[in-house]
Amino acid sequence: MPALEDLYREIILDHYRSPRNRGELAVPPARRVEGFNPLCGDEVVVYAEVDGDKLADIRISGQGCSISQSSASLMSTAVKGLPLGEVREVIRTFKSMMSLHEAAIDEHGDHGGEDGEHASGTSGDSSGEGGPGEEPVDLEKLGELAALQGVVKFPVRIKCATLAWNTLVQAIDEAESSSGEE
Amino acid sequence: MAHVKSTIQEPGQPQGASSLQGASSPQGASSLQGASSLQGASSLQGADAPGRRLDVDRIRSDFPLLARQVHGRRLVYLDSAASSQRPRAVLQAMDAYYETTHANVHRGVYAIAEEADRLYEQARVTVGHFIGAPHPAREVVFTKNATEAVNLVAFSWGRANLKPGDAIVLTEMEHHSNLVPWLVLAADLGLELRYLRMDDSYRLDLSSLDRLVEGAKLVTCTVMSNVLGTIPPFASIAEAAHSAGAVVLADGAQSVPHHVTDVGSLGCDFLAFSSHKMLGPTGIGVLWGREDLLDAMPPFMTGGGMIRDVKLDGFVPDETPGKFEAGTPPIAEAIGLAEAIRYLTDIGMTSVEHHESHLTAYAEEALAGTLGADLRILGPAGTVARGGVLSLAYRDIHPHDLAQVLDESGVCIRAGHHCAKPLMRRLGVSATARASLYVYNDESDVDALAEALGKAGSLFG
DSSP states (O other): OOOHHHHSOHHHHHHHHSOTTBSOOOTTTSEEEEEEETTTTEEEEEEEEEETTEEEEEEEEEEOOHHHHHHHHHHHHHHTTOBHHHHHHHHHHHHHHHTHHHHHHHHOGGGTTOOHHHHTSSSOOTTTTOOTTTOOSOHHHHGGGGGGGGGGGSGGGHHHHHHHHHHHHHHHHHHHHHHHHO | OHHHHHHHTOTTOTTHHHHHHHHHGGGTOOHHHIIIIISSSSSSTTOOSTTOOOOHHHHHHTOGGGGOEETTEEOEEOBTTTOOOOOHHHHHHHHHHHHHTOOOTTTOOSHHHHHHHHHHHHHHHHHHHHTTOSSHHHHEEEESSHHHHHHHIIIIIIHHHOOTTOEEEEETTOOGGGTHHHHHHHHHHTOEEEEEOBOTTSSBOOTTHHHHHTTOSEEEEESSOTTTOBOOOHHHHHHHHHHTTOEEEEEOTTTTTTSOOOHHHHTOSEEEEESTTTTSOSSOEEEEEOHHHHHHSOOSSOSTTSEEEEETTEEEEOOTTGGGOOSSOOHHHHHHHHHHHHHHHHHOHHHHHHHHHHHHHHHHHHHHHHHGGGEEEOSOSSSTTBOSEEEEEETTOOHHHHHHHHHHTTEEOEEEOTTOHHHHHHHTOSOEEEEEOOTTOOHHHHHHHHHHHHHHHHHHO
């Protein structure tokens, strides 16, 4: 049985209570993209200001559960000021962490047959406190974001955790495609 | 009870009761049949008198799923407004049907096909009697769920009877299933939608009722809100609607499982509800409609089973209700639903109402006592004209987080917008945490809820 403490780590609760980079940016130059979780009504609004090939600034608004809002806050601190290539790398790493099973198949074919994690998220405890042998994701690279790995054990909540990230992807996609047109 | 017995022995179905009993009794007589046929005046049978308390332990023992443990704890199921659990009698009736009787209905000329046909049509009559239908054999249409029942009215009655500029009156409290079909129809036909609003006491503001129904062709309203528990004065709304010449559709998804239902007293022309919220199986719902309205309506889905004749250049539909049941219908589910109705009727719907009313009052008191002003119930205070649905807001803890923490204590509630986003906006929230009560819940479930909410308070405090 996954423990509640795996989900509600102290870092997550801290970012939920005191969200970082909360607010809005002037549009333009920033882009404003809304993300919704239609199942639960959670809403994340990402303001992303892209300057050249850098994510110069980011702000988050919206409302939702502790997981969606803390994930957005953690994301903002992780990507703010980074070149877009590195932003995409952080996004990729984070999303891999959110889909451990698929990542295990992709990157460690020999582990592909073991789908204890995938079945319901209720059986495996191995990824609890940094069992790096099982992890296809470099958690050190994720820093504080690694606190969100416990979400994987609560499959229904993965959508909460990825909401801000999918919204950010859309924002920088739009920024890059529009700069390509100009 | 008595009147349900009479439905299955109605003239025209003389073998009714015996074939069903015969079908289920090889399974060792379900607990329900045991209760009604052997023990006569048991705690279930004949208990339908105001003030009689339900024997919840006994009822709970009829529900196999409720014996389950979750996270090492007793399952506390408080999500019946989303879907109820079902008693062994329902499961056994469906099993027995599949094991002894199954054949497609309306086609076979052999013994088991005729039995299947009879059981299916008996189920229709049982459903009809349960809601006081004047012509149960002809006015009950089996659908997939309540949503499909509303869609049937919108598509069939709506397209045949409405024209651009016509008005429909609905309410701010509707479930999406009684809202989106009308949004679609309004966009397609160019209809005007008018809304009864909610007032600050979580009830419908009826001050504009007469003005809103003026000239309207259809008025539709929930009989009980799935979010607030509010029970609007449906009969008054229907009366005003009829005075204005409108047809009235009742969304009974939340009310039929919990309250005595009589389509005549409600004053509706159509009533939609679902089986899985009233101890029956998923996959079947009901549309009751006034016979003359159904007769005049074109088919909804088309294909096999709903026709009288087909030629290469056209078809003649079957009579009501067959013309609305294209394809092989949910036969086992209809039999399961009829068994669920027998179970509820043996408890007695008046007793069900009283039980839930008592438990709602207990919950209001217990939650306020344990959690104080940190807890708000988004719904009418007291138990008058309100059902056992409690939408909770606890401090500023998000409903999803509440539900997650409650799950650890084995307490099942629902977090979300409950398919009522316009109402969520009116309430100024994106979601609520909803606990809902039924016949198998008692004070200990409410206590478990209060205790688990307290734990959530500590975690997020």
